[in-house]
Amino acid sequence: MALPARYSRSLDWVTVAIFALMVGLGWLNVYAASYSPEAPAGGLFSGLSFQELMAFDWFKQILWIGTAVVLIVVLVVIDYKAYDTFAFVLYGGMILLLIITPFIARPIGGSRSWLELGPMRLQPAEFAKFVTALAVSRYMASINLRQQNFRDQAVLAGLTLLPPVLILAANETGQALVFAAFLLAYFREGMSPLILVILAAAAIILILALLVPKLWLVGVFTVILGAILAFNNKVLRHHLPVSVGVWAVVVGMVFGVDFFFNNVLQPHQRKRIEVLINPSADPLGVGWNVTQSKIAIGSGGLTGKGFLQGTQTKFDFVPAQSTDFIFCTIGEEWGWLGTTVVIVLFMVLLGRVLYVAERQKSVFGRTYGYCVASILFFHFAVNIGMTIGLAPVVGIPLPLFSYGGSSLWSFTVLLFILLAIDAYRKQDLVR
Numbered sequence: 001m002a003l004p005a006r007y008s009r010s011l012d013w014v015t016v017a018i019f020a021l022m023v024g025l026g027w028l029n030v031y032a033a034s035y036s037p038e039a040p041a042g043g044l045f046s047g048l049s050f051q052e053l054m055a056f057d058w059f060k061q062i063l064w065i066g067t068a069v070v071l072i073v074v075l076v077v078i079d080y081k082a083y084d085t086f087a088f089v090l091y092g093g094m095i096l097l098l099i100i101t102p103f104i105a106r107p108i109g110g111s112r113s114w115l116e117l118g119p120m121r122l123q124p125a126e127f128a129k130f131v132t133a134l135a136v137s138r139y140m141a142s143i144n145l146r147q148q149n150f151r152d153q154a155v156l157a158g159l160t161l162l163p164p165v166l167i168l169a170a171n172e173t174g175q176a177l178v179f180a181a182f183l184l185a186y187f188r189e190g191m192s193p194l195i196l197v198i199l200a201a202a203a204i205i206l207i208l209a210l211l212v213p214k215l216w217l218v219g220v221f222t223v224i225l226g227a228i229l230a231f232n233n234k235v236l237r238h239h240l241p242v243s244v245g246v247w248a249v250v251v252g253m254v255f256g257v258d259f260f261f262n263n264v265l266q267p268h269q270r271k272r273i274e275v276l277i278n279p280s281a282d283p284l285g286v287g288w289n290v291t292q293s294k295i296a297i298g299s300g301g302l303t304g305k306g307f308l309q310g311t312q313t314k315f316d317f318v319p320a321q322s323t324d325f326i327f328c329t330i331g332e333e334w335g336w337l338g339t340t341v342v343i344v345l346f347m348v349l350l351g352r353v354l355y356v357a358e359r360q361k362s363v364f365g366r367t368y369g370y371c372v373a374s375i376l377f378f379h380f381a382v383n384i385g386m387t388i389g390l391a392p393v394v395g396i397p398l399p400l401f402s403y404g405g406s407s408l409w410s411f412t413v414l415l416f417i418l419l420a421i422d423a424y425r426k427q428d429l430v431r
Contacts, residue, residue: 010423011076012356018349019400019415023065023408025342026326026401028307031058033322033329033403035308057322057403064405068412075416080424083417084364087131087138091159094131097124098166111171125175126410128163130417133371135159136182140189141364156186174382174394181378185370189363205250209257210273218251273392289325292317293387297331297339304335322403324395327387342401346380353415356422365421372418376411 034057053059101124105112114121136159164176187196208217225247261273296312299305310332312318318325331339350373357369376399383398385391397407 012352012419012422015349015352015356015415015419018345018352019412022345022349022400023068025345026398027058027061027065029326029329029333029401030061030322030403032308032310032333033313033326034058035314060405061403061408064408067405068408071409071412072416075413076420076423078420080421083134083368083421084138084141087134090131091135094124094128095162095166098128098163098170102170105170113167113170113172113175120405122409123172123175123406125163125167125170125172126406127413128167128175129178129375130372130410130414132160132163132179132182133185133368133375133414134417136185137364137368137371140367141362172395174396177382177394178375178378178396181374182371184374184377185367188370189367202253205253206257209254210261214254218254221250222247289319289393290386290389293325293328294389296328297388300332300335300338302336304331304333304338307333309333323397324383324393324402325387326398326402327384330401331387343384346376346399350377350380353418356418359425360422361425365418365425368421369418372414375414 101115102112105114106116108114108121113125114123136156139155139159160179160182164179167176183191183196183199187193205217292312296310296318299312300310305311310329312332313321313329318328321329327339327342330342334341353369353373353376357366357373360366360369379396379399382391382394383396383402386393397404399411400408
């Protein structure tokens with residue numbers, strides 16, 4: 001299936017080439033993660049039947065890549081205005097799908113977030129990200145939008161928060177957390193930096209409440225706030241009620257973190273946080289994944305053990321090594337140089353997406369571009385962070401590298417909708 005000449009001339013082929021390279025490298029590592037010299041398919045196809053080949057992740061990933069290519073052609077041939085026009089319709093359909101998913105999906109890995117369509121399994125939460133990006137971009141492009149207006153902020157918050165709430169109902173915490181990435185796109189479009197500062201401060205306070213004695217933390221904060229009031233008469237005269245309110249909120253957060261930790265989080269989620277704080281807390285249980293992942297990455301050294309030579313991978317020491325922990329396969333077999341290449345590729349892709357976003361003539365295109373970059377960055381940073389013990393294990397894939405059709409399709413759609421919009425940027429009216 002070939003693209004018409006007018007599409008092929010205007011498509012951003014640099015981004016397409018980066019995408020293709022990353023998908024190709026991803027498949028090599030999925031093959032390495034699922035390779036076993038004793039298996040009948042040790043040497044690729046080896047005369048096996050289609051049904052036998054379907055038992056291997058690397059073969060199914062080939063099929064997913066093939067369908068993704070068809071999907072790309074469809075995405076760039078569709079009239080680019082359709083993404084703007086039908087953004088809210090797609091959003092409404094996705095919300096309905098997220099509502100019914102927990103009721104019709106069977107439990108898999110502790111969550112009800114996968115729909116089974118014959119031999120395929122699809123995760124609606126993956127696709128909710130690009131649909132939400134389209135919806136919020138469409139709303140941001142509204143002529144009368146003012147980010148400092150409370151009504152507009154409330155609508156944006158509602159559009160952004162509804163999908164993760166429904167995803168949490170299906171017990172899929174990792175996918176729900178990704179929606180925090182939209183804050184970066186909103187910041188680019190004029191959201192007050194004070195909101196980011198407040199959220200960052202709240203996160204720091206909650207983390208400190210888990211690490212240090214609570215009375216000590218409240219005491220230090222009280223002393224700091226008291227010093228500000230004592231040495232700044234303006235704050236004391238005009239902002240005393242606000243300062244007292246801030247103090248009360250902080251104290252409530254500090255002492256409320258225990259209730260949230262013990263009564264809201266599920267046991268496996270609490271364990272993951274405990275292991276992040278203290279890696280030796282459960283080395284043979286929840287901490288096993290991260291411990292073995294760090295061993296695998298560290299054992300790769302500078303240049304790695306070589307393609308298909310990873311012992312941690314071959315002996316299945318790391319669970320989910322072709323999906324959430326694919327980065328440890330890269331580290332073990334390709335070493336520091338290989339992981340550096342992967343990180344650089346992600347940085348180049350993110351830089352290119354931001355470049356494409358900034359050259360859009362419409363608010364819709366620019367906002368959507370920043371949503372794409374934010375989602376990619378969140379996945380990239382958190383996935384690698386959890387494989388090296390810097391972030392809790394939340395079960396989100398490494399974009400374009402991890403095995404999985406839902407993941408590959410969702411990132412393909414996310415990226416190529418942007419490229420389809422970008423291909424017509426010269427025809428777009430400034431909104």
